Amino acid sequence: MKDRPADIDETVLAAALGAWGIQPVVLTHAPVGFGDHHWVAADAEGRRTFVTVADLAHKPHCGRDAAEAWTGLSRAMDTAATLESALDETALVAPLRTGGGETLLRLTDRYAVSVFPYVDAPTGHFGQVLAPGARGMLVERLAQLHTTRAPLTTPAHDPALPGRAAIGAALADPQIVRADAGPYAQRCQALLTINSAALRSALERYDDGTAQLMSDASTAATVVTHGEPHPGNVLDPGGRTLLVDWDTVALAPPERDLWLATDAPEDLSRYAELTGHRPDPELLAYYELRWALDDMAAALDVFGTRHPDTADTRQAWEGLVDAVTALTNRRC
Numbered sequence: 001m002k003d004r005p006a007d008i009d010e011t012v013l014a015a016a017l018g019a020w021g022i023q024p025v026v027l028t029h030a031p032v033g034f035g036d037h038h039w040v041a042a043d044a045e046g047r048r049t050f051v052t053v054a055d056l057a058h059k060p061h062c063g064r065d066a067a068e069a070w071t072g073l074s075r076a077m078d079t080a081a082t083l084e085s086a087l088d089e090t091a092l093v094a095p096l097r098t099g100g101g102e103t104l105l106r107l108t109d110r111y112a113v114s115v116f117p118y119v120d121a122p123t124g125h126f127g128q129v130l131a132p133g134a135r136g137m138l139v140e141r142l143a144q145l146h147t148t149r150a151p152l153t154t155p156a157h158d159p160a161l162p163g164r165a166a167i168g169a170a171l172a173d174p175q176i177v178r179a180d181a182g183p184y185a186q187r188c189q190a191l192l193t194i195n196s197a198a199l200r201s202a203l204e205r206y207d208d209g210t211a212q213l214m215s216d217a218s219t220a221a222t223v224v225t226h227g228e229p230h231p232g233n234v235l236d237p238g239g240r241t242l243l244v245d246w247d248t249v250a251l252a253p254p255e256r257d258l259w260l261a262t263d264a265p266e267d268l269s270r271y272a273e274l275t276g277h278r279p280d281p282e283l284l285a286y287y288e289l290r291w292a293l294d295d296m297a298a299a300l301d302v303f304g305t306r307h308p309d310t311a312d313t314r315q316a317w318e319g320l321v322d323a324v325t326a327l328t329n330r331r332c
Helices: 010-020 066-087 132-146 164-172 185-194 196-215 255-261 265-275 281-303 311-328
Strands: 026-030 037-042 048-055 111-117 223-225 250-252
Touching: 010 026, 010 037, 010 048, 010 111, 066 111, 066 132, 132 223, 132 255, 132 265, 164 196, 164 281, 185 196, 185 281, 185 311, 196 281, 196 311, 255 265, 255 281, 281 311
Parallel strands: none
Antiparallel strands: 026 037, 037 048, 048 111, 223 250
16 A cells, blocks of 8 residues: 555554564555555665565455454465465565564554565566566476465465445445545546446356356366565566465466466467366356456545545555446456
8 A cells, every 4th residue: 555554553563564574664554555555674684574564354256254354364375375485486576484484473452563575676567668678487386386285274265256235226226425524525436437238248147157166166177376466566566577476376277377478479378288177258257257346345445434535545446446437448
């Protein structure tokens, strides 16, 4: 997130890092990403670590509430740490363990903290179009991940969209987004109203695809998927190609990752050569559709409650517009 959270005490956060043997002299807020809060911790010798604070109240892919999300996120972080042993540190940046072997600690009832090695390398950004060589390296990295034995802690991906009910309710009555909730509420109402027919059609396509996927669950191939392998979650894209941000890791069809990595036939053929699995075009389209709807649900979660005009809400608005545009133009 870009906004510094007012309800996280950085003194308490610095003290919590002692569980990892870190005594930060400087704790610098890092305004990156969307969803989690980040800091860079530097000790007296200048050694740096990357600190992530997750908002358990807004982790629907990890659990329905903060208690469930704690369990789901703990399993995800443990999975990433185990994968590092199998794939080695040239493939991913995994959470560090505390002296007690934990990858996640509670900061408060709402927030949980994890710590990662600081890697001084450029990252991509969401929506970036990678050059063919970098795209090919990402596909090969995913093939490596997908053919790795799943750790016992790996969560199972649930294709059911956590925000499905919220989307349905907002399309049935856009006024559910209260006009006095904040500066984006009326714009959100108008966007939903104007595009309601096309968005309902997209939701029906998603429901049909989910029903089909769940009916095929007993025979569908599942692998360890990252969940969000876009360039923004790749350090040094085209170079070392290190996957970061593992809270969405889960057992799922490989298409869950592949649609984000490439749509080039040569890349999908290369993936088939490396893994023996030929990507299913219908599943690729399904997961692209699900992604746009998930972005829409996340934005409705922001604008359906009291909200200010900040860098984070502006980013949420841009995400909602992009999602609605993709869904109404049948790009997904």
